[in-house]
Amino acid sequence: MPAVNADFIDTDKDKQALRQALRGTIRRQVRQARQALSPLQQQQNAAALVEQSNLITELTTAQHIALYLSNDGELDTAPFLVHLQKLGKTLYLPVLHPFCAGYLLFQRYDANTVMTVNKFGIAEPKPDVSAIILPAQLDIIFMPLVAFDDQGRRLGMGGGFYDRTLASLPQGCNKPLLVGLAHQCQQVDMVPAEPWDVPLPRVLTPYKLWSFR
Numbered sequence: 064m065p066a067v068n069a070d071f072i073d074t075d076k077d078k079q080a081l082r083q084a085l086r087g088t089i090r091r092q093v094r095q096a097r098q099a100l101s102p103l104q105q106q107q108n109a110a111a112l113v114e115q116s117n118l119i120t121e122l123t124t125a126q127h128i129a130l131y132l133s134n135d136g137e138l139d140t141a142p143f144l145v146h147l148q149k150l151g152k153t154l155y156l157p158v159l160h161p162f163c164a165g166y167l168l169f170q171r172y173d174a175n176t177v178m179t180v181n182k183f184g185i186a187e188p189k190p191d192v193s194a195i196i197l198p199a200q201l202d203i204i205f206m207p208l209v210a211f212d213d214q215g216r217r218l219g220m221g222g223g224f225y226d227r228t229l230a231s232l233p234q235g236c237n238k239p240l241l242v243g244l245a246h247q248c249q250q251v252d253m254v255p256a257e258p259w260d261v262p263l264p265r266v267l268t269p270y271k272l273w274s275f276r
């Protein structure tokens with residue numbers, strides 16, 4: 064991260080602009096780092112994630128679980144998805160909201176789900192009203208992220224999709240439990256926080272379960 068002398072920055076607008084610039088820099092660097100992982104590292108990390116997921120005690124009783132399909136060097140969630148299916152969990156995937164720009168819907172995913180590709184090139188279920196679940200009805204939401212820090216601050220791809228969609232959830236209660244998934248190389252010293260950022264109580268990496276607060 065570049066060293067910045069913030070003493071001369073005196074307006075909220077300047078501070079906001081500086082935070083945005085830092086967030087952009089972190090996003091670029093960490094995305095590059097995770098894209099540079101070899102196929103073997105990706106495969107090992109994906110397998111290790113399945114093992115580590117046993118550390119999430121809430122998983123035992125959780126039934127309705129949101130996951131996502133990986134993209135851009137993200138930790139490959141495919142083996143974890145199959146594992147959760149074998150455990151008999153009901154799975155949901157994020158879908159870009161067809162009418163409310165910037166929001167996500169969570170839609171049930173099973174062997175019969177018709178898939179499509181969204182504008183970012185990510186596979187997602189074809190919108191189907193009968194398969195939608197409200198975020199508050201989910202037991203666990205496994206979330207993608209670009210970077211996280213030791214306070215559980217999360218930096219995403221920059222669309223604000225998860226922050227917007229989860230903004231109306233009651234804070235501080237553990238339902239749904241939000242768990243970020245990441246490679247260890249996605250941990251940074253500090254994510255410059257914005258007021259709308261939804262903090263993560265947990266981050267699961269292939270080698271550690273982080274708990275915050």
Ligand SMILES: Nc1nc2c(c(=O)[nH]1)N(C=O)[C@@H](CNc1ccc(C(=O)N[C@@H](CCC(=O)O)C(=O)O)cc1)CN2
Pocket residue numbers: 131132133134137157167182183185207208219220221222223224225
């Ligand atoms: N796997 C996965 N699915 C997800 C997310 C995610 O972070 N990971 N999202 C989490 O919110 C939502 C999609 N958010 C995204 C936001 C930006 C870009 C992206 O690639 N942006 C390009 C430029 C944008 C464009 O092409 O129009 C870029 O920055 O290079 C991708 C996904 C929903 N689904």
Ligand SMILES: Nc1ncnc2c1ncn2[C@@H]1O[C@H](COP(=O)(O)OP(=O)(O)OP(=O)(O)O)[C@@H](O)[C@H]1O
Pocket residue numbers: 086207208217218219220221222223224225226227228230257259260
């Ligand atoms: N709750 C919200 N209400 C309105 N706008 C929001 C909200 N959350 C985020 N935004 C807007 O979304 C934009 C992107 O936010 P941010 O940089 O935090 O995205 P991100 O966390 O990186 O992305 P994502 O959640 O999609 O992974 C910001 O310009 C912000 O103003």
